[in-house]
Amino acid sequence: MSHSDTIPLHASSQSDIDEIENLIYASPATVLPARPPSPPRASIPVSSSSPFMNSNLPNPAPPKSSFQNQIPKPPSSSSSSLPPPPPPSTRPADISTSGFGPAPNTLTEPVWDTVKRDLSRIVSNLKLVVFPNPNREDPGKALRDWDLWGPFFFIVFLGLTLSWSASVKKSEVFAVAFALLAAGAVILTLNVLLLGGHIIFFQSLSLLGYCLFPLDVGALICMLKNNVILKMVVVCVTLAWSSWAAYPFMSSAVNPRRKALALYPVFLMYVSVGFLIIAID
């Protein structure tokens, strides 16, 4: 796919190409270390025949010919023709850390494991984006393992907090906040793309969602303590924090002559959310 181009790639695209190439040519040992051990998004069971050999051990009775026939078959069909293998839980840790283990492992793991894995990804992404971190400037490294759960939680939490703070028209407040944030993230990303910038759509949505975290904290504080001066101070501080978090990503995505054009809408969105936080009583 990418072998014939002669154009230097953007840094963020190289990581995607690496991942795709690794999936195509992979052996389990050379998996990307970029993210904590988690099942891959595309679970192609491309690799070794070791699962099949292990599961054939309890049944030495099937003739050698069928055993040898099974190895050249494509993995997907042979997995269904195997004699009932021992449950995957007997080989827990090594398959998942290799990154290309068979899919049933994530289907049969306890729900708490899945939730814990997603939560830890949210926390690590949050730390990357919102807190000072030497890799912030580079969009390729900063949010490589983007996800949309974190932004979803933050947007809903902000909407709920504003809705709780309001004394009248609670549902309309939630609707306005949610629509503003969700549509705003999409429109901001489209704005950068239309200005000729280079970003990946969902990575940008993810980043804008994570940058809402300081405003969430601010909204929570404002809900608990209803003093106007305090609200203004808190909102100003958290607004500055959110803008600081979003700035490097957005400004590096476009042509420097258009930086202000890309950044102004981000600022506008955060200011309007900040105003909502102050104004809702």
Added chain:
Amino acid sequence: MEDSSFTGLPTSHLLGSVPAVIVEEDKTTKHVAANGGDRRPGGYQTIGTPTETFEQQPTNNWRGFFSVSSYSQYFDVDTDAVMTRLISSLNPVGGDFFSKIDANPDLYGLIWISTTLVFVLASVGNLATFLMQKHGESSTSWSFDVSYMNTAAWSIYGYAIVVPVAYYFFLQYMGSKASLIRFWCMWGYSLSIFIFSSFLLLIPVEFLRWIITLLTGVASASFVALNLRSYIEGNDLSATIIAAFVLQIGLAVFIKAWFFA
């Protein structure tokens, strides 16, 4: 590829995909856009676009409608160009706005000026209503009416989108030249003066508010009318120009009456 690497890269055909190929469509699409400038999103009906194997360019078909890169020709402006246009929109008697934007009309101004205006109206309107009530009787407490946001969005976006479309169709019907993108651009920039006037309307003196409304309404309306007249170049359409003038003043009065009561 000899361009700076930030322009014209169709990164968004496949959302989330790797921008591996650059297509030299910038120069050719500009030619297309300059022909009467009607808003056909076939940014791909270009002459001799180099073909590439990986990404298929839709040539003059409906798929261009949904692809982001077919619209990026309308956002091909830099910060200084936008600032220049903004400042020239504050000048009510210039009459040369269309010649300024002729080569490169942009929709960035329309979208973000109207969005800013919506937000400013909703927020400052609430503040101003509160100040006015406090001025009248000092016992009112702050209450944020979130329906201002809703009304502001519908009215401003509705006005900014519908009026240029109506003028486009009407002028085409009358046989005069018309370009939808340029109309959208002009009307979008004409709203910028209302942003500044909204802040001025915070002053809780009713008489002063009406003066400010009238002044900014007239300024904005004359901007629209003079530019329209210089664009149309036809004397028998003065009724439409007067209609544009009146509509803009109507918008100003509506803003004052609804948000700053």
